[in-house]
Amino acid sequence: MLPRALTLSALLALLLAIYLALAPARLSCRCRSWEQCWPSLEAWSHLNASLNSHLVDLRPIASVCHEPILDQPACDIVRRMSNSGRWRTGQPGALINSFWESGFGSNETCSLSSGQENLCHQGRIPLYAAVVESTQEVQTAVKFAREHNLRLVIRNTGHDGAGSSSGPDSFQIFTHRLSDILYHENFRITGSNTSVGPAVSIGAGVLFGDLYVHGGQKGFIVTGGDSATVGAAGGFTQGGGVPGFLGHTWGLAADNVLEFEIVTATGNLVIANAGQHPDLFWALRGGGGGTFGVAVRVTMRTYPDHPAVKSTISITGDGQSPSFWSEGIAGLLTVLQSLNRQGTAGVFRLWQTPAGLLGASTEVYFLNQTEVKDASSVIKSTLGNASDIYIISSNALDTLSSDVEADAPTINELFGSTLVSNGLFQSESGPKLIAERMSQIGLNDGEWILTSNLGGQVNDNKRANTPLHPAWQSSAQLVSLVVNVDTAPGARDRAMRRLTNELMPRLYALDPSQRVSYRNMGDPNEPHFKEVYWGATNYDRLVQIKRDWDPKDLFISRVGIGSERWDFEGFCKV
Incomplete structure (x- = not known):
């Protein structure tokens, strides 16, 4: 039997060795809520006071519909x-892409569809949110997250398609x-005597819908998103900012940013x-939201809010028929x-109908025109003898800003996208080749394809002014794929595997010379x-x-940028 002193010495040496072995691993991970490093209630209380009780x-959001905190009026x-x-954009505990609210475990969710007796789990909803109302509060929250080694997520509207606006055991800065x-x-650009003409400065929480209304009242518009509930200063613009059709006329949203104010x-x-x-300005114009800091204000160019005529050419048919695609x-x-x-x-759309047929349309916008008959004449002349197989309609818009709905429904969708080059799209055989390749993608009920008009x-x-892939310099269209995710257990994981393994290779095959995608509408x-x-x-x-x-x-x-160094949820380095 070893002497007691020797046994204790050996034990202490063993414990020290274990600690030294584990210390680097611990330091390479964010703090979790069950660990001793997690901020105490006193620390959170002090933070709350520093944030003016925000x-x-x-x-x-569904927790009020479940025991033990069931609140029926709130649930209703x-x-x-x-x-x-x-409504969801204003709720720090909700996302537009609602399936990202659920965790990856079988019961890691809090559903409105389950009975009130079922337990409500936190899922991927952060544990705390700083509902900031000033730049100073953003600074306070960032410093707290850094000092306590917390997993920090930035949440503006919750539109992020890769789930980056939420995360389990995380601390959220809510910029809405x-x-x-x-x-x-x-x-006038800050720090210089250069004046650049009309522009608008917006806080991080401004929605495009509100910005369009404000701009419409003052006679301006910006190159922005088609959805009213997308944040104008957040991940949309910092990811590049592809508008539906206005990019062809005025460039991407990122091209039109004049300066960022960032914590x-x-x-x-x-x-x-x-x-x-x-360098930071360059990175923020396409390097992705929630990556380099918290943008609290963005200034971007504005343009006159023109009248326009919108014309729609549509068709419905059997996707099994070769002529539906070739013609x-x-x-x-x-x-x-x-x-x-x-x-x-304009923009092209293709969708699967509940009846098993395919619908498709091309919408084009004739800027600075007010006569519907003139636009319809151009469309019919362009179609020639083929115009009989389509339904053609046109309507006059008093302003471009008026063509955005005031609200948008919550979605349960994944996205994928690819660029189509000028070389293919503008070639004589380009449209037929693209149509033939689209026929191989295979849409399920409710899924759809849409284009965003690049070129122009x-x-x-100068693409060198932004970090987007150089192929954008010579691309005609961004083609995006929208994939439905149902609410069944495991549906998100199955949809993600289908998107990555089956659909994205077919989408990239639209233009094999490119294989370039857009992160804001990319496969997560x-x-x-x-x-x-x-x-x-x-x-x-x-x-x-x-x-x-x-x-x-x-x-993260x-x-x-840098996410390859971290696990899926951004907790531990890999």
């Missing part, structure tokens, strides 16, 4: 409002209430523009091709995200900029 102990409100996208809008007749990982407020911190779909794409050459932009000003702008499990979103050279530069501004990866976003 800290929320967060629960999923949630049930009535839960399908409203605008930063909603100021300031129009400038002749904006960095140190908690400092930085103004980034072409003259101040140009019907190819014809719709040919119309878009022809009108693009004349400077008129997207090609003319894209295995080659560095190459398809940014390209190797741009990605390496983005990584270096992130190291300069966020060396400890406080801001799924399939974002």
Whole structure:
């Protein structure tokens, strides 16, 4: 038997060895709620006081419909409002893409459809949210997350298709209430004497729907999203910002940003523009939201809010019929091709109907026109003898800003996307080749394909001014795929596997020369995200900029810059 002193010495040495072995691993992970490093209630209380009582102990929105905190009047409100996208954007415990509220375990959810006696689980909803109302409160929240090694998520509207607006055991900064809008007749870039003409400065929480209403009253519009509930200053713009058709005329949203005000990982407020911190400015114009800091204000160019005539050419048919593709779909794409050459932009859509048929349409916008008959004449002339197989309608818009619905429903959708080059789309055989390849994708009920019109000003702008893949310089269309996710257990995982393994290879096959995608409408499990979103050279530069501004990866976003160093939820380095 060993002497007692020797036994204790050996035991202490063993414990020290174990501690030293585990310490690096512990330091490479974020703090979880069950660990001793998690902030005490006293620390959270102190933070709440520093945030002017704007800290929320967060629960999923459906928790009021379940024991033990069942609140029937509150539950009735949630049930009535839960399908409203605008309502959801104002709830820190909800997302527009609602399936990202659930965790990956079999019971990690809190559903409105389950009985009130069923337990409500937190899922991927953060445990606390700083519902900030000022830049100073953002700075306080960022410093707290850094000091306590917390998993930090940035939540504006919850539109993020990769689930980056939520995360289990995380701390959320909810920017929705930063909603100021300031129009400038002749904006002067901060730190310079350069004036650049009309612009608008917007807080992080401004929705495009509200910005369009405000702009419509003052006679301006911005290059923004089609959905009223998308945040104008958040991940949409920081991810590149592809508008439906306005990109062809005025470029991407990121092209039109003049400067960012951003709270960095140190908690400092930085103004980034072409003259101040140009590397950070470059990275923010397409490097992805929630990656380099918290953008609290963005200033972007504005344009006159033109009248327009919107014309729609549509067709419904049997997807098993070769002529539906070679004539019907190819014809719709040919119309878009022809009108693009004349400077008129639009969008193409293809969808699976509940009746098992396929519907398709091309919508084009004739800017600065007011006569419906003139637009219809152009459409019929472009279609020629083929016009008989389509339904054609046109309507006059007083302004472009009036063509956006005030609300949008919640969605349960995954996305994928690919670029189509000018070389293919503008070729004589391009529309037929694209139509033939689209026929191989295979849409399920309720799924659809849509295009965003590139070319034009997207090609003319210097792509070197943004970190997006160089292929955007010569691309005609962004083709996006929208995949439904039902509410059955495991449905999200099955849909994600189908998207990655089956649908994305078919989508990329639309233009094999490209294999380039758009992160905001990208596969959340894209295995080659560095190459398809940014390209190797741009990605390496983005990584270096992130190291300069966020060396400890406080801001990590799924399939974002530096995310390859972290696990799926951004908790531990891999």
